[in-house]
Amino acid sequence: MAEDKKDIDAVSGVETTGHEWDGIKELNNPLPRWWLWTFYATIVWTIGYTIAYPAWPGITGATAGVLGWTSRGQHAQEMEAARAEQAVYLTRIEDADVNTIAADPELVQFAVAGGSSAYKVYCVQCHGSGAAGGEGYPNLNDDDWIWGGTLDDIQYTLMHGIRHEADFDTRFNDMPAYGRDQILDRDQVSDVAWYVRQISGQEHDEAAAERGAETFEIECSACHGVDGEGVPELGGPRLNDAIWLYGGSHAQIVAQINNPQQGVMPAWGERLGETTVKQLAVYVHQLGGGQ
Amino acid sequence: MLDQTAVEKLDVEAVNKGAKQKAQPLYAARKRIHPKRAQGTYRRLKWIIMAVTLGIYYITPWLRWDRGPHAPDQAVLIDMANRRFYFFFVEIWPQEFIFIAGLLVMAGVGLFLITSVVGRAWCGYTCPQTVWTDLFLVVERFFEGDRNARIKLDKEPWTGSKITKKAVKHATWLVIAVATGGAWIFYFADAPTLAYDFATGQAPFVAYATVAVLTATTYIFGGIMREQVCIYMCPWPRIQAAMLDENSLVVTYNDWRGEPRMRGQKKAKAQGLVPGDCVDCNACVAVCPTGIDIRDGQQLECITCALCIDACDAVMDKVGHERGLISYATLADYNHNMRIAMGGENTGTIDPSNVRDGNGGFVDAIRGFKWREMLRPRTIIYTAAWAAIGLALLVALGTRDRLEVNVLHDRNPVFTTLSDGSIRNGYTVKILNMVAEPRTITLTLDGLPGALMAINGIDAEPATTFDIPVDPDRLRALRVFVSQPRDMVQSGSTPFTFIVEEGEAGETDIYNANFEAPE
Numbered sequence: 001m002a003e004d005k006k007d008i009d010a011v012s013g014v015e016t017t018g019h020e021w022d023g024i025k026e027l028n029n030p031l032p033r034w035w036l037w038t039f040y041a042t043i044v045w046t047i048g049y050t051i052a053y054p055a056w057p058g059i060t061g062a063t064a065g066v067l068g069w070t071s072r073g074q075h076a077q078e079m080e081a082a083r084a085e086q087a088v089y090l091t092r093i094e095d096a097d098v099n100t101i102a103a104d105p106e107l108v109q110f111a112v113a114g115g116s117s118a119y120k121v122y123c124v125q126c127h128g129s130g131a132a133g134g135e136g137y138p139n140l141n142d143d144d145w146i147w148g149g150t151l152d153d154i155q156y157t158l159m160h161g162i163r164h165e166a167d168f169d170t171r172f173n174d175m176p177a178y179g180r181d182q183i184l185d186r187d188q189v190s191d192v193a194w195y196v197r198q199i200s201g202q203e204h205d206e207a208a209a210e211r212g213a214e215t216f217e218i219e220c221s222a223c224h225g226v227d228g229e230g231v232p233e234l235g236g237p238r239l240n241d242a243i244w245l246y247g248g249s250h251a252q253i254v255a256q257i258n259n260p261q262q263g264v265m266p267a268w269g270e271r272l273g274e275t276t277v278k279q280l281a282v283y284v285h286q287l288g289g290g291q
Numbered sequence: 292m293l294d295q296t297a298v299e300k301l302d303v304e305a306v307n308k309g310a311k312q313k314a315q316p317l318y319a320a321r322k323r324i325h326p327k328r329a330q331g332t333y334r335r336l337k338w339i340i341m342a343v344t345l346g347i348y349y350i351t352p353w354l355r356w357d358r359g360p361h362a363p364d365q366a367v368l369i370d371m372a373n374r375r376f377y378f379f380f381v382e383i384w385p386q387e388f389i390f391i392a393g394l395l396v397m398a399g400v401g402l403f404l405i406t407s408v409v410g411r412a413w414c415g416y417t418c419p420q421t422v423w424t425d426l427f428l429v430v431e432r433f434f435e436g437d438r439n440a441r442i443k444l445d446k447e448p449w450t451g452s453k454i455t456k457k458a459v460k461h462a463t464w465l466v467i468a469v470a471t472g473g474a475w476i477f478y479f480a481d482a483p484t485l486a487y488d489f490a491t492g493q494a495p496f497v498a499y500a501t502v503a504v505l506t507a508t509t510y511i512f513g514g515i516m517r518e519q520v521c522i523y524m525c526p527w528p529r530i531q532a533a534m535l536d537e538n539s540l541v542v543t544y545n546d547w548r549g550e551p552r553m554r555g556q557k558k559a560k561a562q563g564l565v566p567g568d569c570v571d572c573n574a575c576v577a578v579c580p581t582g583i584d585i586r587d588g589q590q591l592e593c594i595t596c597a598l599c600i601d602a603c604d605a606v607m608d609k610v611g612h613e614r615g616l617i618s619y620a621t622l623a624d625y626n627h628n629m630r631i632a633m634g635g636e637n638t639g640t641i642d643p644s645n646v647r648d649g650n651g652g653f654v655d656a657i658r659g660f661k662w663r664e665m666l667r668p669r670t671i672i673y674t675a676a677w678a679a680i681g682l683a684l685l686v687a688l689g690t691r692d693r694l695e696v697n698v699l700h701d702r703n704p705v706f707t708t709l710s711d712g713s714i715r716n717g718y719t720v721k722i723l724n725m726v727a728e729p730r731t732i733t734l735t736l737d738g739l740p741g742a743l744m745a746i747n748g749i750d751a752e753p754a755t756t757f758d759i760p761v762d763p764d765r766l767r768a769l770r771v772f773v774s775q776p777r778d779m780v781q782s783g784s785t786p787f788t789f790i791v792e793e794g795e796a797g798e799t800d801i802y803n804a805n806f807e808a809p810e
Contacts, residue, residue, distance in 0.1 A: 032318065105748065129703055130701070130702070130703025131704075132703065132707070139707065141715075141717075142707050142710065142715075143709050144710045238710065241710035241711065241712070242708055242710060242711065243708060243709075286747055286770070288707060288772050289707075
């Protein structure tokens with residue numbers, strides 16, 4: 001087809017592109033003006049945009065852009081801003097002791113929120129997402145505290161852990177293995193176990209419990225209290241209640257006397273810092289069982 | 292009768308002329324419309340409606356309403372930050388949004404009702420697009436003159452005076468546009484405070500952004516796009532067809548008395564022709580804001596602003612015919628009259644002498660509008676539905692609670708065994724004090740034998756009743772622990788109730804909760 005001659009389509013009156021396939025020709029309708037100018041505007045925009053922002057890929061990385069913006073940088077900036085907002089409260093928590101914090105509704109609100117999120121990261125693995133614990137892992141909702149349930153007690157336990165040997169100030173005790181080390185014979189252990197069932201108000205063998213009472217007074221009352229009421233200072237669990245860390249059946253109590261399980265909790269003080277530990281203490285204390 | 296040649300034939304053509312008959316390209320460039328100023332009953336009505344609607348829009352945020360010291364004193368306020376909506380004596384919380392939804396349904400049904408009675412009256416009189424376009428046209432006419440002067444000006448080369456006129460016009464438009472956007476934001480914050488902050492650059496970014504967006508839309512829609520918004524962007528012209536029926540009043544050119552239209556009627560009569568009332572002066576086309584010819588019949592572009600009625604009536608007065616050649620008429624009446632004009636059959640030829648009696652009036656068989664036609668099953672049902680919803684909303688508003696309690700049972704743990712063997716459940720109890728006064732609400736635990744409540748943050752012995760102070764117009768969330776002694780605990784789930792009471796107003800609300808215990 002001759003280049004200099006316009007081919008006008010007879011039906012529509014529109015010029016064709018000159019392309020033809022088996023008699024089918026392509027009309028050359030112009031693009032709408034507004035569309036075309038918008039298109040040009042996007043090209044101009046693109047040039048400016050790729051200069052201002054990171055854009056063109058290279059061998060080791062993309063061009064940096066004259067504004068120096070990065071998504072990572074923006075994230076860091078936003079985190080910084082969030083930290084600055086929190087700093088007001090965090091400083092106040094840092095400067096106050098837990099009891100002062102617990103008396104200030106504003107700080108309690110902040111500490112419970114902060115403690116709750118720290119709990120979800122560091123504590124749920126053992127104590128459960130609802131803090132209800134499980135066998136061998138104490139329930140933090142109830143009013144039974146092995147090492148004491150005041151704010152100060154909880155804070156200390158969090159700071160230094162339980163049987164966490166790397167921490168010099170850790171809470172530590174060691175229940176003797178009465179059966180394994182043959183301090184008591186089988187019958188004595190069984191009798192003491194029946195006695196423990198008795199003082200906790202459960203079904204028991206009356207005669208055996210009576211025999212066990214004497215052994216209890218000699219072997220157990222130093223740590224568990226004369227009436228089994230527990231000695232939080234020594235970490236001696238209360239035995240005359242309805243809460244059992246390792247189970248309250250006769251067999252489970254016998255097993256615990258023969259060969260005690262000794263739970264370990266890490267010391268969080270160094271890892272999380274005192275401010276976070278205080279928030280955790282306030283959070284755990286308000287779960288319902290705090291003393 | 293006056294000499295009809297005194298009526299000038301205007302040089303104007305409908306912008307959509309011929310479009311109905313032949314296929315059009317998908318895209319056609321806009322033909323600029325220069326609406327002529329109209330005068331008459333409907334124009335006057337439209338001025339009044341414009342003044343009222345614009346007045347409501349601009350003044351409302353500045354009205355004050357005293358609600359006491361604990362609530363804002365702005366009569367109409369949408370308080371997004373605190374999630375409250377104030378409308379004079381009504382205050383709505385987010386969960387009461389059903390009232391707004393109800394109003395929207397009423398607006399919808401109301402629109403159906405109006406449309407089935409008088410066609411697109413919403414479009415022609417009260418739609419913001421129409422009102423603001425009208426306002427912008429007033430400005431345009433003020434600076435550039437009426438239709439002919441504007442056409443002339445547009446054809447002129449760009450002289451200093453043309454540039455000045457155009458610049459002043461656009462500047463005025465922009466001022467109106469800014470004021471429009473500016474008024475909008477005052478509905479969302481305390482108007483005087485926001486006005487000061489806005490002027491001194493202290494207002495939040497979203498305020499400036501909103502004003503900017505609304506300025507742009509007002510300027511573009513009202514000044515530049517105008518009828519194109521109605522024809523191409525708005526869905527209503529498409530939907531309205533389903534709302535109209537043959538008894539709806541729509542702006543109608545009455546062919547039966549107008550045709551055959553002709554100029555120089557004296558001469559025509561002398562030649563033995565029988566002319567219709569239409570003197571073909573094109574006044575109806577010249578005033579049309581969407582640039583159509585109503586004589587082509589009802590069409591999508593017609594917003595029924597009725598300005599053509601005013602224009603035609605003025606001409607009819609001049610030439611000594613009855614008014615109403617273009618009028619609000621129903622399709623049923625129109626068809627009836629058309630049959631008479633065609634001699635009783637659908638011959639396709641209109642003979643005006645069929646509708647005239649000997650004395651220059653119309654024959655008795657010609658039907659005009661009767662008010663009774665408005666009462667039809669359709670309009671009655673719409674009115675009944677509209678009124679029923681309105682009544683239901685009023686009753687609901689009058690009887691709604693201003694004190695509520697919501698309770699969430701802890702999911703994890705569901706219950707906790709305490710050392711003495713009693714069972715404890717945790718709840719989040721939310722007390723809603725929905726009046727703008729501080730109140731002391733009594734929270735009572737009922738129906739759970741022996742159970743006592745303890746509340747976090749409230750230093751008191753466990754009890755079954757607590758007095759809880761709640762801030763004005765606020766929700767107070769409490770962590771409530773309910774404990775039941777070992778010997779009274781029933782296994783599984785036990786229903787009981789939380790009761791909130793307020794002594795002075797005698798308000799009360801209950802929540803049916805469950806107490807969970809080991810199976």
